[in-house]
Amino acid sequence: MRFIAYxxxxxxxxxxxxxxxxxxxxxxxxxxxxxxxxxxxxPFMAHEVSLQGIEAAIARRQAFATPRGQVYHALQLQYAxxxxxxxxxRHLEALTDEHTFTIVTAHQPNIFTGPxxxxxxxxxxxxxxxxxxxxxxxxxxxxVYYMGSEDADLDELGHIFVNGEKIAWQTQQVxxxxxxxxxxxxxxxxxxxxxxxHMPFGADxxxxxxxxxxxxxxxxxxxxxxVNSLFADFGLLVLIPDNALLKSAxxxxxxxxxxxxxxxxxxxxxxxxxxxxxxxQAAGREINLFYLFDDGRRERIERTDGGYRVLFSDLxxxxxxxxxxxxxHPERFSPNVILRGMFQETILPNIAFIGGGGELAYWLxxxxxxxxxxxxxxxxxxxxxxxxxxxxxEKLQNKLGLSAEELFLPSLALxxxxxxxxxxxxRDTDAAQQALSLxxxxxxxxxxxxxxxxxxxVEALHAKARKGLVGxxxxxxxxxxxxxxxxxxxxxxxxxxxxxxxxxxxxxENVMPLYAQYGPGLLQRLYNESLSFEQQFTVFYIDR
Numbered sequence: 075m076r077f078i079a080y081x082x083x084x085x086x087x088x089x090x091x092x093x094x095x096x097x098x099x100x101x102x103x104x105x106x107x108x109x110x111x112x113x114x115x116x117p118f119m120a121h122e123v124s125l126q127g128i129e130a131a132i133a134r135r136q137a138f139a140t141p142r143g144q145v146y147h148a149l150q151l152q153y154a155x156x157x158x159x160x161x162x163x164r165h166l167e168a169l170t171d172e173h174t175f176t177i178v179t180a181h182q183p184n185i186f187t188g189p190x191x192x193x194x195x196x197x198x199x200x201x202x203x204x205x206x207x208x209x210x211x212x213x214x215x216x217x218v219y220y221m222g223s224e225d226a227d228l229d230e231l232g233h234i235f236v237n238g239e240k241i242a243w244q245t246q247q248v249x250x251x252x253x254x255x256x257x258x259x260x261x262x263x264x265x266x267x268x269x270x271x272h273m274p275f276g277a278d279x280x281x282x283x284x285x286x287x288x289x290x291x292x293x294x295x296x297x298x299x300x301v302n303s304l305f306a307d308f309g310l311l312v313l314i315p316d317n318a319l320l321k322s323a324x325x326x327x328x329x330x331x332x333x334x335x336x337x338x339x340x341x342x343x344x345x346x347x348x349x350x351x352x353x354x355q356a357a358g359r360e361i362n363l364f365y366l367f368d369d370g371r372r373e374r375i376e377r378t379d380g381g382y383r384v385l386f387s388d389l390x391x392x393x394x395x396x397x398x399x400x401x402x403h404p405e406r407f408s409p410n411v412i413l414r415g416m417f418q419e420t421i422l423p424n425i426a427f428i429g430g431g432g433e434l435a436y437w438l439x440x441x442x443x444x445x446x447x448x449x450x451x452x453x454x455x456x457x458x459x460x461x462x463x464x465x466x467x468e469k470l471q472n473k474l475g476l477s478a479e480e481l482f483l484p485s486l487a488l489x490x491x492x493x494x495x496x497x498x499x500x501r502d503t504d505a506a507q508q509a510l511s512l513x514x515x516x517x518x519x520x521x522x523x524x525x526x527x528x529x530x531x532v533e534a535l536h537a538k539a540r541k542g543l544v545g546x547x548x549x550x551x552x553x554x555x556x557x558x559x560x561x562x563x564x565x566x567x568x569x570x571x572x573x574x575x576x577x578x579x580x581x582x583e584n585v586m587p588l589y590a591q592y593g594p595g596l597l598q599r600l601y602n603e604s605l606s607f608e609q610q611f612t613v614f615y616i617d618r
Contacts, residue, residue, distance in 0.1 A: 089618050090603050091478050092610035095459070098482045100578050104352040104438075105431040109456055109609040114351045118344070118438040120451040123607055125209055127453045131425040132175060132213065134450040140423045141323040146170050148319045149311060156302060161309035165216040169423070173213050177203040179428040179457065180220040180418060183252050183297035184231045185243055185259060186266075186283065187304075190580040191430060191457065194604075196301070197597065198428045198458040200308045201604040206426075219301060219312045220418050223252020223294035224364075224408045226372045234262075234584040238574040241265065249370035250408070252294035252316060259287045259296075266586055275593035279586055304597060315417065316366075321404035324417045327447060328363060328400060328407050333393075335360045335377065337412050340443045348439060355436040358412035365389065366408045375407075415440055416449050426453040456609050460600065461572060461579055462588070465617035470568040474561060478613040481572060488565050492558050510539055592616070 096106040107115045111122070121127035146169055158166065168174040179195040187193060196219050203215040225231065231251050233242040241262055247254040267280035286300035298312050315321070321328075331337055342357045364372045365384045374385045381392040391399060400407060409417050415437060418424065429437060437454055444451040461481070463471065471481065480491065514536035521528035574582045588596055596616075603614055 089599075089616075090612050090614045092605070092608070092612050093479055095456075095609070095611050097479050098578075098611050100482065102353065102431055102435075104435055105456060107352075108434055108438075108454075115438070118348060118441055119454070120441055120444075121453040123453060123455055123609065125206075125607075128206060128210070128425055131450065131453050135175060135423060135425055136172070138448075138450050141421055142170050142172075142423060144319050144323055145313070145421055148317050149313065151319075152298070152312075152314060152317075156299060159306040159309070162306055162311060165309050165311055168214045168216060171214065174216060174423065175213060176216050176218045176422045176424045177206070177426045177428065178218045178220050178418065178422060178424045178452070180222055180415075180433075182222040182225040182227070182231050183293050184234075185293070186234050186262070187297075187300065187585055188231065188234060190462075190583055190585055191459070193304075193585050193597070193600070194460055194580060195428050195430070195457045196305060196310060197601050197604050198455070200305070200310055201458075201601060202426060202428065202455065202606045205606040217308070217310050218422060218424075219305075219310055220422070221252065221294060221297060221312060221314050222414065223297070223314055223316050224250045224366065224372060225252070226250055228254075234586075235574065235582045236266070236269070236584055236587060238570075238582070247370070250316070250366060250372045252292065252297075252314070253370035254293050256287045256289065256291050256293060256296050260284075260289065263287055270587050270590035273587075273590040276590040278593060279590040283586070304594075307594075308597075308601065313422070315421070316405070316408075318403070318405035320421050321407065321417075323421050324409070325400060325404050327413070327416065327420065327449075328404070328409070329397060330447075331361060331363055331413065332375070332382070332396060332400070336446070337362050337443055340446050341412055341439050344439050344442045352435070355411075355432070355439060357439075358410060362410045362412040364408040364410060366406050372408055411436060412440070412443070416444060416447060419444070419449050419452060424452050425450075426455055428455050428457050430457050455607070458604050459578070459580055459611045460603070461611070461613045462616045463572065463613060467568060467571040468615055468617065470564055470571070474564055474568065476568075481568075481613070485562075485565050485569055489558065489562050492561050492565075506543055507540065510536070510543065514539070 095101045095109055104115070108119075111119075121130050146166065149166055149169075153162075153166075169176075177199045179199040181188075181192055181195060184192060196217075199217040199219070203217040206213070206215045226249055228243075228245075228247075228251055232245070233240055235241070243258055243262065245254065245258050263280065263283045266283065267276070270276045271280050282300065282303050286296045286303065291299075294314050294316065298314060301310070301312050338358045338360055345354045345357050348354050359374065361375050361377060363375050365375050365387075366372050367387075371387075373387055375396075376383055376385055378390075381390060382396045383390045415427075427437065434454055434456060441451055474488075474492065475495070476488070480488065483491070514532060518529050518532045518536075521532050572579055592599075599616075600614070603612055605612065
C-alpha cells in the first residue's frame with residue numbers, strides 16, 4: 075500500500091485541519107445551506123454571521139430595555155454558595171453596563187455534561203466573546219451558558235456514553251430534570267472513578283464529580299457546580315433561569331400567550347414557508363407554556379371553554395385567577411421550546427446565539443415571532459464541531475493513507491478507494507462502456523439499413539452486454555476487496571475509534587475519560603483550536 079498524505083481543503087496546522095460541513099456528509103441541508111448563506115435560507119436570517127451582523131444586532135439590542143439589574147442580582151444569588159473566579163466577577167459587574175453584551179449558548183443539564191458537543195458549544199461562546207472583545211474594543215462581551223433546566227426529557231438527559239457503552243441513571247423521578255435530586259448518580263461517579271481513576275488526571279476528575287453530584291443537591295445545582303469547575307477560569311457565567319426574579323421580566327409575554335395564544339399562529343406561518351425546502355421542527359401547542367409544580371412536575375396549560383386547566387392534575391383556573399397566579403408566582407410558569415428562546419433574549423443583553431443544527435432549525439422558525447413580540451433577534455452561529463483523533467487512530471489513518479475528509483466516507487467507499495489505489499489494479503469500466511456503446515451504435519445503424527425492426531433487437535443486446543460488464547466489474551471489485559482484507563479490518567477499527575455507534579463522535583462520547591487522560595489542559599487546547607465565525611468542521615489530532 076503506498077502512502078497517501080492526508081490533507082484538508084481549507085486550513086491545516088500541526089494539530090488540526092478544518093473542512094466544510096458539507097464535506098463530512100453528516101449535517102442536514104438546512105445546516106449546509108445556512109453556513110453557505112444560500113438564497114433559500116436568507117429570508118429566515120435576521121443577521122449575517124459576521125462582524126457587521128454583530129454590529130447590527132448590537133444596534134437592535136441597544137434600543138431594547140433589557141432587565142440588566144434583575145440578571146445581575148439573580149446571578150449574585152446563584153453564585154453566593156460557590157463563589158466567583160476573578161474573571162467571572164469582572165464579567166458579572168460588566169453586565170450592568172449598557173456597553174456590555176452576552177454571547178449565549180444554551181443546553182439542558184445532561185448528567186456529567188452529556189455528549190462532547192456540550193463542551194464545544196460552551197468553548198465556542200467563550201472564544202467568540204474573546205474575539206469580539208478584540209475586534210470591537212468599545213464594547214465588552216461576556217460568554218453565558220443558559221441552562222435549560224426545566225426540560226423534562228429524562229430519556230435524553232439521563233445517560234452518557236463511555237467508549238460506546240451507554241450508562242443510564244436509574245431513577246423514578248419525573249418532571250423538570252433540573253429540579254431532580256442527584257440520588258443514584260453517586261454510583262455512576264464511583265464507576266467512572268474505578269474505570270478512569272488510574273489515568274493522569276483521573277483523581278481530579280473523580281473529585282470534581284463527587285463534589286458536583288454530592289448527596290442532597292439537585293441536577294441544576296450539580297450542573298452549575300460541574301460547569302463552573304470546568305470553565306470558571308475562562309470567565310464563563312452560568313445562568314439558571316428557573317427563577318422568580320428572572321421570570322417576572324417575562325410576565326408580559328406569558329400574559330399575552332395565555333390571553334391570545336399568539337405564538338403558534340405566527341410560528342406555523344413561518345414553518346409553512348420554511349418546509350417547502352427544509353425539514354422543520356414542531357410548531358408547538360396552542361399555549362406554549364407549562365405549569366411547574368413544587369415537586370418538579372411540569373404539565374401543559376390548556377384553555378377550556380370557561381378558563382384554563384393544567385393537564386394531569388386537578389388544577390383549574392378562571393382567566394382572572396390564572397393571570398393573578400402569573401403575577402404572584404411567575405416561577406410556576408415554564409416556556410416550552412417555542413417561547414424559551416425569547417425568554418432568554420428578553421432577560422439577557424444578548425447579541426449572538428451558539429447552537430447546533432437542530433437549534434438553528436427551530437430558531438429560524440422563530441424570527442417572525444421575535445419581530446411580532448418586539449424582542450431583538452440574535453446572530454445565529456452554528457456551533458463548532460470537532461473530531462478528536464488520538465494517537466492510535468492517527469497511526470491507522472497514516473497506515474491507510476487517508477485524508478481527513480476521507481475519514482467521513484462509509485467503510486465500503488473506503489474499501490473501494492483502497493482498491494483503486496492498489497498499484498496496477500485499478501479497474502475503470504468507463505472506457506469499456508464507452509467502447510461498447512460505440513460498437514453497438516455502429517451495429518444498430520448497420521442493422522437499420524437492412525431491417526428497421528432489427529434496431530430494437532440490437533438495443534436489447536446492448537443492454538444485456540452493459541449489464542454483464544457491470545456485473546463483471548463488481549466481481550472484480552469483490553475479488554480485489556478480498557486481497558485487502560487486512561486493510562478492511564483496519565478501516566473497521568478506525569471507524570470504531572472515530573465514529574462510535576456509527577455516529578459523529580461529538581454526538582455520543584462523554585468528556586470525562588478525556589479529562590481523566592488530559593486534564594484541564596484539554597479545555598485550553600480545544601479553546602485554542604476553536605473558531606469564531608468560520609463555521610468549519612475541525613479534525614483535531616489530540617496527541618500531537
